[in-house]
Amino acid sequence: MADLKGWVPRLAGQAVLVIGDVFLDEYLIGRATRMSREAPIPVLEFEQRQLIPGGAANPAANIVALGSAALQVGVIGSDSTGTMLRQVLQGRGIDIGSLVVDAGRPTTVKTRILAQMGLRFPQQVARLDTLSRQPISEAVERQVVEAVQLRLPEARAVLFSDYHTGLLTASLVERVRETAEGAGLLLTADAQGRLDQYSGFGIVKCNADEARAYLRRDLSSDEDFAAAALELRERLALTLGMVITRGADGATLARADGTTQHCPAPAVTDVYDTVGAGDTTIAVLTLAALGGAPLDEATMLANTASGLVVRRVGNYAPRPDELLGALESWGGE
Ligand SMILES: Nc1ncnc2c1ncn2[C@@H]1O[C@H](COP(=O)(O)OP(=O)(O)O)[C@@H](O)[C@H]1O
Ligand SMILES: [Mg+2]
Numbered sequence: 001m002a003d004l005k006g007w008v009p010r011l012a013g014q015a016v017l018v019i020g021d022v023f024l025d026e027y028l029i030g031r032a033t034r035m036s037r038e039a040p041i042p043v044l045e046f047e048q049r050q051l052i053p054g055g056a057a058n059p060a061a062n063i064v065a066l067g068s069a070a071l072q073v074g075v076i077g078s079d080s081t082g083t084m085l086r087q088v089l090q091g092r093g094i095d096i097g098s099l100v101v102d103a104g105r106p107t108t109v110k111t112r113i114l115a116q117m118g119l120r121f122p123q124q125v126a127r128l129d130t131l132s133r134q135p136i137s138e139a140v141e142r143q144v145v146e147a148v149q150l151r152l153p154e155a156r157a158v159l160f161s162d163y164h165t166g167l168l169t170a171s172l173v174e175r176v177r178e179t180a181e182g183a184g185l186l187l188t189a190d191a192q193g194r195l196d197q198y199s200g201f202g203i204v205k206c207n208a209d210e211a212r213a214y215l216r217r218d219l220s221s222d223e224d225f226a227a228a229a230l231e232l233r234e235r236l237a238l239t240l241g242m243v244i245t246r247g248a249d250g251a252t253l254a255r256a257d258g259t260t261q262h263c264p265a266p267a268v269t270d271v272y273d274t275v276g277a278g279d280t281t282i283a284v285l286t287l288a289a290l291g292g293a294p295l296d297e298a299t300m301l302a303n304t305a306s307g308l309v310v311r312r313v314g315n316y317a318p319r320p321d322e323l324l325g326a327l328e329s330w331g332g333e
Contacts, residue, residue: 004301005327008320010291011284011301012067015154019144019176020056020161020168022074022099023108023131024085025314027052029122032115042115042125050314051088054110056161058276058315059190062283062305063159064093065317071095071151073144075102075136075167082107092317098147102140105132108165112314121272121313135166145175152179157186157202159286161279162194173197186240186289190282195236202240203289204232205282211244222252222262229254241295245281245306247274251299263299266330268307276315277306304330 030044053061060070072094076082078101085107089096108131114122136144144167152158158180162168168191177200180187187201193210211228212219219228225244233242233254241255250265281302288298304326308318318326 004297004304005324007288007291007293007297007301008324008327010293011287012320014063014068014156014287014290015071016063016068016157016159016286016290017071017073017148017151017155018056018060018063018159018161019073019148020059020159021108021163021165022057022072022076022085022089023054023110023163024081024088025052025054026050026109026111027114027314028111029114029116032117044113044115044125047116051084052315053089053092053094054315055108055163055165057085057089057094058279058317059159059161059283059286060089060094061092061315061317062280063287065319066283066287066323067320068287069095069154071098071155073098073100073147073151075100075105075140075144077101077105077107078103079107081109081130098151100140100143100147102136104137105134105166106130108132131165133165135169136172141169141172144172145179148176149179152183152185155185156290157188157286159282160187160189160191160198161282162189162191162197164192164194168197170197177201186286188282188286188289190278192278195232199236201236201238203243203285203295204236204238205243205245205278205285206232207278208244208246208249225252226254226260226262228252230258230260240289243281243285243295243299243302245278250303251281253295253299255295261296261299263296263303265303266307266326268310268330271310273313274310277309279315280306280309280318
């Protein structure tokens with residue numbers, strides 16, 4: 001078993017340009033006091049509001065928390081939530097100098113309403129999304145490409161985080177890919193299943209359901225996932241490899257040399273909410289690859305970091321000391 005702890009310091013000191021659909025994750029928490037007389041719903045008395053980086057801003061937050069720089073490229077609206085999102089990202093130390101404002105669309109906000117009932121974690125009652133699924137216009141795309149070209153010399157990798165709200169059009173991905181490849185940068189992507197646009201990349205990650213949907217077949221055993229990872233690696237001509245994450249079962253990878261490997265997840269207790277686990281996975285895979293880790297060790301580090309995220313409500317960005325602690329107590333496997 002490799003000493004994974006040795007990689008943790010190497011996750012720091014890198015610079016990654018993170019491009020994708022940025023969101024504001026809003027949590028409105030209230031105490032459940034009684035049932036409403038207006039509808040069969042609880043009445044909540046407001047207690048607190050939490051604002052967290054969401055969508056493509058979450059891998060950026062993870063990169064910063066691990067000690068590296070994240071240059072965020074994305075589109076926000078010309079609205080008050082856009083201002084709030086900027087503040088939230090800045091508060092996390094994300095470089096927001098290259099966010100593009102599109103007055104024609106709202107800033108994406110995902111609002112969760114949570115009822116506090118004296119349990120350890122509040123319960124989600126409803127979610128309200130404010131978003132546009134329209135692809136960005138050519139004019140906005142041009143601004144985004146310019147922003148990327150301006151900042152690319154500062155980065156060693158480009159991480160694409162596609163949450164399907166219109167930024168990562170095929171033509172934008174292609175233009176950014178050409179520029180970044182020309183500069184010799186590592187390209188990584190979590191496309192939430194929309195894999196076609198990412199051929200020729202270094203590392204692409206999807207989850208088990210996304211792999212099933214893309215390949216149009218059921219996958220259950222380790223062998224099924226190994227064959228799937230291999231097929232996706234080949235189809236997309238990935239230069240380092242394909243990683244399929246499998247929730248509590250960990251992740252299966254396929255390398256460019258045609259070999260595959262299953263990396264089990266640590267036995268995490270108190271799994272509360274798996275939101276954001278995949279964002280942490282792609283952030284750690286990217287940083288570990290930049291730091292020189294082979295894909296299997298990068299995946300084991302990603303599993304451990306994601307294991308810390310699933311114990312929390314909503315997105316979370318583990319720090320190096322937490323990752324070291326988890327590698328110590330979970331054995332890194
Ligand atoms: N219940 C769990 N127990 C332990 N680790 C988990 C659990 N769920 C997710 N993870 C970790 O998070 C990673 C990504 O989770 P997954 O749910 O597969 O991806 P996504 O968030 O993209 O849907 C997994 O590979 C695993 O390491
Ligand atoms: Mg995901």
